[in-house]
Amino acid sequence: MTSSPTFPPADVDGELNPAANSHVEVDPISYEVAASKEQAEAKQKKKERKKNDTLQTLKSGIIISAIIVAVAGAAFAINKKLREK
Numbered sequence: 001m002t003s004s005p006t007f008p009p010a011d012v013d014g015e016l017n018p019a020a021n022s023h024v025e026v027d028p029i030s031y032e033v034a035a036s037k038e039q040a041e042a043k044q045k046k047k048e049r050k051k052n053d054t055l056q057t058l059k060s061g062i063i064i065s066a067i068i069v070a071v072a073g074a075a076f077a078i079n080k081k082l083r084e085k
Contacts (some may be wrong), residue, residue: 013020 014023
């Protein structure tokens, strides 16, 4: 058998025993695409977390303000009832 220069020789040991194959080839373009995608997802998650934190702070402020207004209204109502008697 003659080997053709256009077809690379097969790695028989690597194909038959994949656990013994310690040389793993990584496609650099695919790696870059995957890495940039992970970075974009991380940025998106960070942005969503920041937005959720802001909304949570706003909700907490509104709830606390509503409680203060309700307590003040109850105090005025009780004060008014006490003045009438």
